Amino acid sequence: MPAAQPSASPDDTVRRSTPPDSTGGASGPGGAGAARAKGRPRSAAADLAILDATREALAELGWGGLTMGHVASRAGVAKTTLYRRWPSKNELVVDAVASLFDELVMPDLGSLRADIEAVVGQFAALLARPETQAALLALFAEGTRDRQLRRRIREAIVDPQKRLVRQGRAAAQARGELEADACAATAREEVDIIFDTIAGTVEHRVLVSGEPITPEWTRRFTDLLLGPLTTTG
Secondary structure, rough: OOOOOOOOOOHHHHHHOOOOOOOOOOOOOOOOOOOOOOOOOOOHOOOOOOOOHHHHHHHHHHHHHOHHHHHHHOOOOOOOHHHHHHHHHHHHHHHHHHHHHHHOOOOOOOOOHHHHHHHHHHHHHHHOHHHHHHHHHHHHHHHHHHHHEEEEEHHHHHHHHHHHHHHHHHHHHHOOOOOOOOOOHHHHHHHHHHHHHHHHHHHHHHHHHHOOEEEEHHHHHHHHHHHOOOOOO
């Protein structure tokens, strides 16, 4: 993840440039907090420092031990600064995890097979990172007890990453590897199923089984996935 700018501490930057969030909602980068009061833009360096500190504290302390005070201290910002951006720990942790998945991109490598294998490789590498594992496992465990948190996970982490499937399908359709969508509702359902299949399988193998994602495993998985999807076999 990018580091904070060396020319000023995150908190100094925030005090100079960030107005309080007038919406009262989640304030993660690119999320609901984008609709803030008018004024000078807040510090991106401070945001990155806060999200990095959140994942580090979560990995070290666990969900129960993590507090907004711990995060503020690690990030070098005032606790009031933190609360202006993220009113609750739930929203902060969700955005900290979501920012990791923003690193994933759908390449256009000339074939659906190559695109899928590339994304699986990216996802597996992301899940192999200790900070990702600690954050996801803590977040999912807490989400089983908190319906509102589970909704936030879906809205901020799961649903946005379905863009990868939509982009891959569109590229494959343009190349003639997949048939054009005949029904928008059916297409949405298929995107959901494909996403759940890829994400669920890779997450289970890495986080639950603890098995490696090797090139050979990725090829075999892609064979099984492509079988019923492609028009040319």
